Amino acid sequence: MDDRDLPNGQALYAEQCASCHGANLEGQPDWQTPDDNGILPAPPHDETGHTWHHDNQLLFEYTLLGGEAALAVRGVDGFASGMPGFGDTLTDDDIWDILAYIRSTWPDEIQRLQAGRNLPHE
Secondary structure, three states, X not given: OOOOOHHHHHHHHHHHHHXXXXXXXXXXXXXXXXXXXXXXXXXXXXXXXXXXXOOHHHHHHHHHHOHHHHHHHOOOOOOOOOOOOOOOOOOHHHHHHHHHHHHHOOOHHHHHHHHOOOOOOO
């Protein structure tokens, strides 16, 4: 799994992400049902969620900038997201390590499918 520091990614995931996305990457209950403000609960990052449906760059931007800002960069305006940006908390390398850790937990077939969503340089 690429040249990332998976133990660092796992430790940072536990510290920064697990409170919302679950210690076992299981996400919050009813993650596909928006709350009264139109915000979806934190999705799972295991193979049951949709994280693997996205390319690495979007996942990086989503983590760095937060959900609304990351989607706005891609031309999707007005999307209500509860995902904050971690650009002031985590380094770029930390974010890439977390994402590599998450990918490392997926079954081989899911890893293969997600890898196909990325440009060759990612």
